[in-house]
Amino acid sequence: MIKLYGYELSGNSYKAKLMLSVLGLDYEWVKVDLMAGAHKQPDFLALNPFGQVPLLVDGDIVLADAQAILVYLARQYGGESWLPLEAEAMSRVVRWLSTTAGEVRQGPESVRLYHLFKATSINLERSLQKSEFILTQLNNHLANQEWLELGRPTIADIAVFPYIALAGDGKIDLNPYPNVLTWINRVKNLPGFVGMSGIETPIAA
The missing domain is CATH 1.20.1050.10 (Glutathione S-transferase Yfyf (Class Pi); Chain A, domain 2)
Known part of the structure; x- marks a missing residue:
């Protein structure tokens, strides 16, 4: 199952969540408490050395950056509608x-x-x-x-x-x-x- 690491008050985390939802995809939400510095802990930095949310994990694919995640989800699951190739x-x-x-x-x-x-x-x-x-x-x-x-x-x-x-x-x-x-x-x-x-x-x- 897809995992989305994010913080509930992060607009960038939200846009990834919104894209998953409009595509009708099931996923697991993993809270990263930015206020507690969870994004700077070794276990999270091992996934994303930039120490930022959102982070998407889809099988063996690990993707950081909200815009990159939108591109991936659109092309992998949304076809031509959300991001055309022309x-x-x-x-x-x-x-x-x-x-x-x-x-x-x-x-x-x-x-x-x-x-x-x-x-x-x-x-x-x-x-x-x-x-x-x-x-x-x-x-x-x-x-x-x-x-x-x-x-x-x-x-x-x-x-x-x-x-x-x-x-x-x-x-x-x-x-x-x-x-x-x-x-x-x-x-x-x-x-x-x-x-x-x-x-x-x-x-x-």
């Missing part, structure tokens, strides 16, 4: 994986870390500026389309979603970005969607 289509999806590790991390993810985990080493003003930039870009991008790329949900949406949806943890108001809010609700209504602390699962009608 050159342009794949490039459009991968572009958002880079955005997740860049602008989203430098913006909403950092602001959340500052407020929720008291990460005072973060430059809050700069992170708020980065947040405004990426949220404006997303809002404009989603003005005339339902999903980030290809007219359907892909791992681009799963990658970008968590820290945008968790913006409230960083005291960021999403009301000025109505297209982003609509997209968040659209993701929440994907079959198999699961939430986390700060992201509610929609109540079934």
Whole structure:
């Protein structure tokens, strides 16, 4: 069985959990208590020398990094739907994986870390500026389309979603970005969607 090592308040752990769920895959959740430093203990470092979550173990395959895990799960279990192999289509999806590790991390993810985990080493003003930039870009991008790329949900949406949806943890108001809010609700209504602390699962009608 697949094992997912993660921490329940980690947005990156959550995106791997969300992908497993929308694909309908059974897996074992293994909690790594970041607050207790479990990710820096020898047994975990033996699996991931970077000392980070999430970590996926699927048989003999051991994979670190949330974006890499999304790629693996999409190609191994999701087929063409979640990550196509055609050159342009794949490039459009991968572009958002880079955005997740860049602008989203430098913006909403950092602001959340500052407020929720008291990460005072973060430059809050700069992170708020980065947040405004990426949220404006997303809002404009989603003005005339339902999903980030290809007219359907892909791992681009799963990658970008968590820290945008968790913006409230960083005291960021999403009301000025109505297209982003609509997209968040659209993701929440994907079959198999699961939430986390700060992201509610929609109540079934």
